[in-house]
Amino acid sequence: MQGRMNTLGVAFRPHVKTTKCIDVVRAQIAAGARGITVSTLKEAEAFFAAGVDDILYAVSMVPSKLPRALALRRQGCNLKLVVDNPTAASAIAAFGDQHGETFEVWIEVDTDGHRSGITPEQDTLLEVGRILHDNGVEVGGVMTHAGSSYELDTPEALAALAEQERAGCVRAAQRLREAGIACPAVSVGSTPTALAATQLEGVTEVRAGVYVLFDLVMHNVGVCALDDIALSVLATVIGHQADKGWAILDAGWMAMSRDRGTSKQSHDFAYGQPCLLNGTALRGYVVSGANQEHGILSPTADNADAHDDVTQRFPIGMKLRILPNHACATGAQFPEYYAVAPDGNSVEWRRFHGW
Amino acid sequence: MQGRMNTLGVAFRPHVKTTKCIDVVRAQIAAGARGITVSTLKEAEAFFAAGVDDILYAVSMVPSKLPRALALRRQGCNLKLVVDNPTAASAIAAFGDQHGETFEVWIEVDTDGHRSGITPEQDTLLEVGRILHDNGVEVGGVMTHAGSSYELDTPEALAALAEQERAGCVRAAQRLREAGIACPAVSVGSTPTALAATQLEGVTEVRAGVYVLFDLVMHNVGVCALDDIALSVLATVIGHQADKGWAILDAGWMAMSRDRGTSKQSHDFAYGQPCLLNGTALRGYVVSGANQEHGILSPTADNADAHDDVTQRFPIGMKLRILPNHACATGAQFPEYYAVAPDGNSVEWRRFHGW
Known part of the structure; x- marks a missing residue:
C-alpha cells in the first residue's frame, strides 16, 4: 500500500x-x-x-x-x-x-x-x-x-x-x-x-x-488473494458429530467475531475459511456455524461427498487456522496477536480495546 | 433464576x-x-x-x-x-x-x-x-x-x-x-x-x-420483557443524514458487536433497540446499520412518518441507551461494565477477555 x-x-x-x-x-x-x-x-x-x-x-x-x-x-x-x-x-x-x-x-x-x-x-x-x-x-x-x-x-x-x-x-x-x-x-x-x-x-x-491484514471480505471484493490474508485464528478440533459431517472446533464467535460480512458477497465464507497450519486453504470446507466457544466445521454444499470423511480427516486435537471474514472485528476479540516469523517462531503483539 | x-x-x-x-x-x-x-x-x-x-x-x-x-x-x-x-x-x-x-x-x-x-x-x-x-x-x-x-x-x-x-x-x-x-x-x-x-x-x-443480563434475543424467545434487559450501550448522536431519515450514533458494531441474533426471530432488532436514558424504549426506531464506530438510527418500516422528524427528535449530542441483541457478545466488546444504582450513580465493574 x-x-x-x-x-x-x-x-x-x-x-x-x-x-x-x-x-x-x-x-x-x-x-x-x-x-x-x-x-x-x-x-x-x-x-x-x-x-x-x-x-x-x-x-x-x-x-x-x-x-x-x-x-x-x-x-x-x-x-x-x-x-x-x-x-x-x-x-x-x-x-x-x-x-x-x-x-x-x-x-x-x-x-x-x-x-x-x-x-x-x-x-x-x-x-x-x-x-x-x-x-x-x-x-x-x-x-x-x-x-x-x-x-x-x-x-x-x-x-x-x-x-x-x-x-x-x-x-x-x-x-x-x-x-x-x-x-x-x-x-x-x-x-x-x-x-x-x-x-x-x-x-x-x-x-x-x-489492507494491513486483509480478510475474506476483501478477498471477495477482489483486492487480495486468500494467500494475502495475514490474520488467522488458531483452532483445535475438539469433537465430531459424524452423522452430520461436522467437526467441532474450539473457535466460535468469541474467536471469529459475529461478523458475517461475506454473507451478501459472491462467496459466503460463513464464519471462516479453514486452512492447514501451513496456510493451505481447505477448499470445500467452511466454519458453517458458531456458538460462543464452539465452531462447526463442515463440507460446503459442493463438497457433500466429503461428509463421511470429516471424522477421519479432522481428528480430535488437529490444529487448523481459520481465515476471518473481517480482520478488524476478529482482531478485536483478542488481547494480542501472535506475529509469526518465517522460521515459525512467534512473538506476542498486544492490542488494546475499549473507548 | x-x-x-x-x-x-x-x-x-x-x-x-x-x-x-x-x-x-x-x-x-x-x-x-x-x-x-x-x-x-x-x-x-x-x-x-x-x-x-x-x-x-x-x-x-x-x-x-x-x-x-x-x-x-x-x-x-x-x-x-x-x-x-x-x-x-x-x-x-x-x-x-x-x-x-x-x-x-x-x-x-x-x-x-x-x-x-x-x-x-x-x-x-x-x-x-x-x-x-x-x-x-x-x-x-x-x-x-x-x-x-x-x-x-x-x-x-x-x-x-x-x-x-x-x-x-x-x-x-x-x-x-x-x-x-x-x-x-x-x-x-x-x-x-x-x-x-x-x-x-x-x-x-x-x-x-x-439470564443475568437478558437481551433482545431472549425477549424474542419470550423469557423476558424489554424492561428486564439490564445491559445497554450508552451512545451519543453525532450527526444526521436528514434526507435519509438517519441519526448517526457513535455506537457501531465495535460497541454493539456484530451479533444479529434477532435477524431470524419474530422481530428483527437489527443492531439494537434505542431507548431514552431512563430506559424507555423508543418503539418505531432501530439501529438499522453499523460500521466500526458509527451506528445508523432510523425509523422502522412501520414508522415511516417519522422520517422527517429524525433530526429534530435526535439532536446532536443527545444520549441514548441501546439494548443489544446478545448480552454475551456486546459485553465482550468492553473492558468494563458501569453498574448503575437506583440513584443514578455508577460503579465500574471490570470484565476480562481473551483465552
Whole structure:
C-alpha cells in the first residue's frame, strides 16, 4: 500500500482501528506512513503515548468529547477533529474560544451516500466551513471515506468509485478554497478504493486500514488473494458429530467475531475459511456455524461427498487456522496477536480495546 | 433464576461466560449459586483466583489443554472437565495416570442435536464412561445444553424442550449407573429451558448464563420483557443524514458487536433497540446499520412518518441507551461494565477477555 501511494504521489495515513497495535503501526510508519487515522479517542491517547503525534480522529466530534480532545492537544498531540454539521462546528469554536485553544478541524465529505458527511455541492459545506474559519478554528482539510466500496467486486466498479471519491473530495476542497478557506488537506480512502485508484490529482493523502491484514471480505471484493490474508485464528478440533459431517472446533464467535460480512458477497465464507497450519486453504470446507466457544466445521454444499470423511480427516486435537471474514472485528476479540516469523517462531503483539 | 431453581429443588451453577465479571459472579454466589460454569480455561483461572473453586469447564477437553487443567487442579481448584468422545477420554485417563492426578470428568449429552455431545442411547456413551471409569478417572456426572431453545418462541415449545433436555440427560445418567458408573451429577440448562421447566426430576443442577443480563434475543424467545434487559450501550448522536431519515450514533458494531441474533426471530432488532436514558424504549426506531464506530438510527418500516422528524427528535449530542441483541457478545466488546444504582450513580465493574 505504501509503495502504491508513493507511486501515486500522495501521503499515506493508515487507519489504526484495524489492529490497535503499536507494533503494527510502528511498522507502517517505518514503511513511510505520515500520521495515523483513529476511530476513538482511546486510540488517539494510546498511539500518542507511544510517540505518534499526527492523528486524525475520523469520527464526527460532539461537545461531550471536547475535554478529552483538548487534553491531547495540550500535551502536544497534533490531533485533528472531524465535523459534518453546524452544531458540532459551533461547539468546537465556542469550546476552543473558552479554553484558548485553536483546534484543527477537517470537514467530512459524503462521496457515496453510505454514512456520514456533507455532499460536495451542499450549502452546509460552506456554512460549516465559515463557522469554523470565522471563529478561529483551523480548517485543516476535507476528508471522505467511500465505504460502499466494500459492496463492489469488479475492478471497473472499484476504479469508478475511487474516481468518484477523489473527484467529490477535491470538489469540496475547491468550493471551500473559493470561499476563502484554505483547506490544505484533501484526504480520501478505503482499502478497495485506495488499491483501485489510478490517479489522485488534487488529493494530498489516502487513508486505509484493513489492507494491513486483509480478510475474506476483501478477498471477495477482489483486492487480495486468500494467500494475502495475514490474520488467522488458531483452532483445535475438539469433537465430531459424524452423522452430520461436522467437526467441532474450539473457535466460535468469541474467536471469529459475529461478523458475517461475506454473507451478501459472491462467496459466503460463513464464519471462516479453514486452512492447514501451513496456510493451505481447505477448499470445500467452511466454519458453517458458531456458538460462543464452539465452531462447526463442515463440507460446503459442493463438497457433500466429503461428509463421511470429516471424522477421519479432522481428528480430535488437529490444529487448523481459520481465515476471518473481517480482520478488524476478529482482531478485536483478542488481547494480542501472535506475529509469526518465517522460521515459525512467534512473538506476542498486544492490542488494546475499549473507548 | 435462583429463586426458581430453589423452588424446583435443584442447585444452580451460573455460566459466567456472559459477563466474565467477578462482581456479577459474587452476586450470583451470594444469591445461592453453587459453583460456576466456564467456557474457557482463562475464565476458570480468573474465577479461581477470585475465590471460586467449584468450576465446570463446559467445552470438550482436548489433550493440548490438559497441562493447564492440571495446574488448576494442583492449586486446589475443583475443576471438572467435559468430554464427548473416546479419544479425549483416553487422553485424560493417560495424562492423569502419568501425572498422578485423578481428574473429574462429566460426559456431555446431546439432547437436541444442535452441537456437541453423545445422544442418550448411543453406545459411545457407555464406551466413554468405561474408558474413564476403568482408568481411574472420576465420572462426576452428565451435562447437556439444549441450545436450540434460542430458536423457539412459545411457552409450549420451550416447556417441551425443557422436558426433552431433562429426560435425555437423566436417561444418560441412568444408563451409566446401570453399567456400574456412579455419575452423581445430572446437569442441564440454557436460559430459556431453565425458565420453562416445570419439574426437574432426576436433575441435580441447572446451568444458565444470559439470564443475568437478558437481551433482545431472549425477549424474542419470550423469557423476558424489554424492561428486564439490564445491559445497554450508552451512545451519543453525532450527526444526521436528514434526507435519509438517519441519526448517526457513535455506537457501531465495535460497541454493539456484530451479533444479529434477532435477524431470524419474530422481530428483527437489527443492531439494537434505542431507548431514552431512563430506559424507555423508543418503539418505531432501530439501529438499522453499523460500521466500526458509527451506528445508523432510523425509523422502522412501520414508522415511516417519522422520517422527517429524525433530526429534530435526535439532536446532536443527545444520549441514548441501546439494548443489544446478545448480552454475551456486546459485553465482550468492553473492558468494563458501569453498574448503575437506583440513584443514578455508577460503579465500574471490570470484565476480562481473551483465552
